[in-house]
Amino acid sequence: MTQDIAARLAGRFESRHGRRGIVIRAPGRVNLIGEHTDYNDGFVLPAAIERAVYLAAAPRADRRLCVESLNFGETAEMDLAAPPTAPSRHWSDYVFGVAAVMLAAGLPLVGADMSIDADLPMGAGLSTSAALEVGVGAALSEIAGLALAPRRLALFGQSAENGFVGMQCGVMDQFASACGEDGAALLLDCRTLETRRTPIDPRLRLLVCNSMVRHELAGGEYNERRRECEEAVARLAKPLPGVKALRDVSEAQIRQHAAILPPIILRRARHVVGENARVLRFVEAMAAGDLSQCSALLYASHASLRDDYAVSCAELDLLVDIAREIDGVIGARMMGGGFGGSTINLVEAGAAEEVAARLGAAYRRESGLTPQIFLCRPSAGVTKLAL
Numbered sequence: 001m002t003q004d005i006a007a008r009l010a011g012r013f014e015s016r017h018g019r020r021g022i023v024i025r026a027p028g029r030v031n032l033i034g035e036h037t038d039y040n041d042g043f044v045l046p047a048a049i050e051r052a053v054y055l056a057a058a059p060r061a062d063r064r065l066c067v068e069s070l071n072f073g074e075t076a077e078m079d080l081a082a083p084p085t086a087p088s089r090h091w092s093d094y095v096f097g098v099a100a101v102m103l104a105a106g107l108p109l110v111g112a113d114m115s116i117d118a119d120l121p122m123g124a125g126l127s128t129s130a131a132l133e134v135g136v137g138a139a140l141s142e143i144a145g146l147a148l149a150p151r152r153l154a155l156f157g158q159s160a161e162n163g164f165v166g167m168q169c170g171v172m173d174q175f176a177s178a179c180g181e182d183g184a185a186l187l188l189d190c191r192t193l194e195t196r197r198t199p200i201d202p203r204l205r206l207l208v209c210n211s212m213v214r215h216e217l218a219g220g221e222y223n224e225r226r227r228e229c230e231e232a233v234a235r236l237a238k239p240l241p242g243v244k245a246l247r248d249v250s251e252a253q254i255r256q257h258a259a260i261l262p263p264i265i266l267r268r269a270r271h272v273v274g275e276n277a278r279v280l281r282f283v284e285a286m287a288a289g290d291l292s293q294c295s296a297l298l299y300a301s302h303a304s305l306r307d308d309y310a311v312s313c314a315e316l317d318l319l320v321d322i323a324r325e326i327d328g329v330i331g332a333r334m335m336g337g338g339f340g341g342s343t344i345n346l347v348e349a350g351a352a353e354e355v356a357a358r359l360g361a362a363y364r365r366e367s368g369l370t371p372q373i374f375l376c377r378p379s380a381g382v383t384k385l386a387l
Contacts, residue, residue: 005054005119006385009070013056013115016068021058021113022142026135026382028052028126029176030206030344031335032185033301034279036309038170040229040272041191041245043279045198046172047206047378048180053118053131057139060111065140067095070117080109087165094129097164098136101156110144121372123214125336129165130173133157138178138382150178150381151193168226169337180381187283191247198283200378201291204330205352207345209323209359210372211315214340222337225268225309232269235260246272271308275301291330298331298346299324311338315367319343322362328355 006023013021027048034044060066063080069091076092078084083100087093095114102109114136120128137153148156157174161167170190179186179195187196200206229246237243239257246269254273258266278297285293302320306312316334320343323332328351335344347355356373363371 003385003387005117007387009054009056009115009117010387012070013058013113016115017058017113019058021056021115022139023385023387024055024057024135024139024142024382025385026053026055026131026138026177027180027379028120028128028131029173029180030126030208030376031172031176032206032344032346033282033297033333034172034275035301035305035333035335036225036229036311036337037247037272037275037279038172038188038190039168039226040170040276041247042272042276043247044170044172044188044190045185045279045282046176046180046188047185047200048176048381049126049206049208049376050379051118051120051126051374051376052379053116053120053128053135055114055116055135055139057112057114057143059143060113063111065096065099065111066113067092068115070115071122080111093165094132094160095136097160098133098156099140100164101159102137102140105156107141107146108144109140112140112143114139121210123341124208124210124372125334125341126208127173127177127336129161129167130157130169131177133160134174134177134382138384142384151175153382154178166223168223176381178381180379182380183378185378187279191245196283198286201286201289203349204291205347205349206376206378207347207352207356207359208335208342208374208376209319209345209363210342211313211319211340211363212369212371213313213315215313221311221339225311228265228268229272232261232265235265236269247276249273251277267308267310271304274304274308294346295331298333302333305334305338309338313339315340315369316343318366319359319363319371322359322366323355326355326358326362327351 032045154174330346332345
């Protein structure tokens with residue numbers, strides 16, 4: 001599928017612009033466990049996947065960046081000599097925001113024509129925006145003759161989303177797209193950016209189920225959760241000197257100092273601190289082949305996101321409840337920022353197709369919605385393709 005999409009995009013680009021362009025593939029990601037911990041300097045366990053954003057690009061003689069989105073059927077332009085300083089609430093913000101932060105860092109970008117296509121569903125919690133940001137950074141770097149490390153591409157993408165688009169995300173999504181490894185998830189320490197390759201048990205497959213709902217409050221609520229975490233840190237730092245982020249707080253300390261946190265702030269902090277511990281326990285359980293422990297940790301993660309962090313919704317809860325009753329499902333939970341999007345399901349390899357069919361049928365029956373369900377495997381990060 002990768003070669004088909006890439007070849008089709010390359011052909012369209014050449015027909016439109018009269019010259020060949022480079023083609024960049026920037027994957028989406030799943031996150032096995034570790035939700036809303038990345039912007040708290042915590043631990044996450046993402047994996048890049050086969051589905052991706054594809055970009056064809058070639059330099060121009062002037063200083064304009066001209067972008068075509070095949071998914072939206074639209075074009076947009078910016079002047080690299082006078083980059084925008086504020087978002088326009090348009091898909092092009094993710095492109096122009098990356099260009100703007102790269103220029104602000106002093107990189108000598110050149111004008112470019114760019115065409116974009118993707119087989120990542122938008123709004124499904126698979127980090128389409130982060131993949132686009134990483135892909136744009138890689139394409140602009142390549143045609144300008146720069147050699148930027150994947151980690152730097154990830155940080156440019158996060159900077160664009162935080163400072164230009166206005167979504168106060170952590171670095172996990174961009175890092176997974178930039179630095180993913182074939183066949184494995186990455187245990188990422190979001191404070192140090194150190195990683196540990198974490199192979200997925202060969203008995204298992206990753207199954208994504210898109211609920212097909214996306215509630216409009218997601219962006220504002222995401223930023224509010226970050227503010228609530230910052231309030232928890234400010235309150236806990238008084239009795240716990242040295243606390244800079246919720247990463248620095250233990251589960252025992254949360255229990256000990258619960259009285260100084262307002263009820264909502266306590267619940268938010270309890271989720272993040274507990275989720276960090278669950279990530280580390282999950283990695284240990286996966287390495288030991290303890291699928292029972294992996295199962296318990298996935299379901300505990302979902303319950304915490306639903307009850308303490310309050311970012312789930314009825315449709316995601318329904319998908320997890322259905323999955324829990326299907327033979328062959330090891331564990332399931334909501335994935336991504338929340339308020340819609342997808343669940344990640346860890347399933348027995350031999351039962352994967354039957355699980356997908358049963359999960360889809362039951363969700364249609366209970367919700368009236370037809371989910372998008374697909375199996376995926378861990379993939380390499382951003383790559384320049386040879387066509």
